[in-house]
Amino acid sequence: MSTYLVTTYLQLFFGFALQDIVARSGVTEKEILWCLTVPAIWRDRERQIMRQCAESAGIPGKRLLLAVEPEVAALYCRHDAGLPGADKQGDRFMVVDAGGGTVDITAYEVAATGLTEIGYTSGGGHGSTYVDQDFIGQAMVRRLGRGALDAAYDADRGAFADLLDAWERAKLSFDPTAGHALVVPLSNRLYRNLDTDARAKLARAQHGIDDEIILDPEEAIGLFDRTVEPILDLVDDQLARIGDAGVGRILLVGGFAQSRHLQNQLRARIGSRSTLVVPSKPAWAVLIGAVHYALAPSTAIVGRRSRFTYGVSTAMTFEQGLDPEKYRTHDYAGTAYCNNRFDTFVRAGEIIGAGHEVRRTYWPLKEGQKSMNFKIVTSTNPEPRYVTDSGCNEVGDMTVDATDSLSLPTADRRAEVTMAFGGTEITVKGRDLESDRNVRVTIDFVTDHSTEPDGPGPAAATRKIRK
Incomplete structure (x- = not known):
């Protein structure tokens, strides 16, 4: 991604956040500590680029922390989620942070004063946005054709935002074990922008239905597989590298953690080697955990690999x-x-x-x-x-x-x-x-x-x- 785009985004966000915080709380600008979270798989190079972009956007470097996402997610699980197996000294657990763009995995042991990293940072571009891309690039193209899809997109891009919102809800609730199809309704805005041929093609592909996208369980699983399977393999690899001591809990956090299919597949893959736990607010884990980290950055994580x-x-x-x-x-x-x-x-x-x-x-x-x-x-x-x-x-x-x-x-x-x-x-x-x-x-x-x-x-x- 262009550093110019990142800097511009951070500049706009920083200006908005600063104005809002000062207006709501009455604190001064110099009293604010800023914390940006980054994926664990980012190397020193990417972290330095992020800091440079943030400072170029106006965020004061002396009051800027970079926090690693699975680390702060672990802090959330320990302090806020009240999860057993992640709160007592000696507890060992793995964090699988499944977000939109990346998946980060590592493991920790609870020490007397904080958390010690016992895992080996791994991950990759296996976030839920790749499932979204396959939904559009495969399922939608098969039903409507690339030309009709592009034309509808050019006519009203906002209608596609509605489609992706509907897909997001259907994607997270999809559970093939229930035997139900995955159904994504088309908004009126998008439906109006489909020409007659596209609607007819959609109806032929779906037994006459042309106002919804209907994926049978087998097709839906195929869309998930390209993203879910590498996540399962990464968890296998992490468990193997940790060794016989293992971990008592595997904590699944991040926006994609809400996917029932991912939960089912991960639970089946780990079997009796550990217990999968999904906190009540998995999508909030990084945000809330970053606050804990910023309050005590030197003691929150007492050992890193x-x-x-x-x-x-x-x-x-x-x-x-x-x-x-x-x-x-x-x-x-x-x-x-x-x-x-x-x-x-x-x-x-x-x-x-x-x-x-x-x-x-x-x-x-x-x-x-x-x-x-x-x-x-x-x-x-x-x-x-x-x-x-x-x-x-x-x-x-x-x-x-x-x-x-x-x-x-x-x-x-x-x-x-x-x-x-x-x-x-x-x-x-x-x-x-x-x-x-x-x-x-x-x-x-x-x-x-x-x-x-x-x-x-x-x-x-x-x-x-x-x-």
Whole structure:
């Protein structure tokens, strides 16, 4: 989706919401904390783009939180829904957030002070809007023909909004176990815009009925299958990855959670492995849960599983016979070092506590360096050795000014890099230990670094302090 469209939408929504909140509550603009929810399957790149769009729309960045949708849905289930199996310490449960565009799945354990993520974030474009697309693109086209459908749409687009509203109600209540057809009435506005041939074709397809769309259970199930089956497979995969400990409850939330067919299919698929629970207001779960998150973002989720390995590119002691010669470099004293080493801060799959910080200290390779440069790198591999390995991407860089320590011996000149994890966004900062000067860094997740590096990069400007 265009960032311009997202920014424009957020700008209009922000203006309306701000005016309404101030008028109704009497609070000032500076007293408002804004919270945007994003799908769990979004990578750091998409989250950063959303933040940039929100700030460009006028939402103040210092008072803006990004919340992950299944996380906040879990908070709703724990605090508001009163669901057993999701409220006591030690309870383990999975959240299946089935929305309109995406489905997000992960799992949590109730800890003493909050929730710890025990699952592996998964999901995809399997939301209910894809069922809507198949209803129009398959069922309606079969009955009316593409030409007649397009003509009716061009004549009165508002009539199609009425059709989709009627379809939404029928879609959520559809239960093939009852043996009834799925019936969607056509509004008078839409019916008038169908030509004679289209009405006749519709009547022939439906035993003379031309003012409703009638889907027998088998055809209706076919429309659902393309979306429902991948959701069931994702739940299977999540249960397998969690292992023998399993989860006591699987909580189905989101707008699509109201679908009786999805509920029936999911209940049948999980069998005795867990118990499916649908809260009383599944479509509200993310909205209400986001409020809980915004009230206590640092304690609501006390542990998250890292999706990637994060670190910096540096030089480490050269290991003869292991490190390639093309990566060999030397420091000011002539000691051999290996360039392009991946110095890991956290590993993919590791559970990170909220507010977790990792600090590392480095020194310059060469005498007289006025600055120390660091490349921030991610990897899908839990144990990368080189930043040029497959799955590694450079996502940012920073420069620490080291001019204040030029008078010191090179061995005493040091810079500190700190990465903060455990939240929905990752921050990095650097500090020259001599001047105590901080350098804050915005990681450039937006830049496309998808192309794999070809050979070694430039010589590292830093080497890691020996432990």
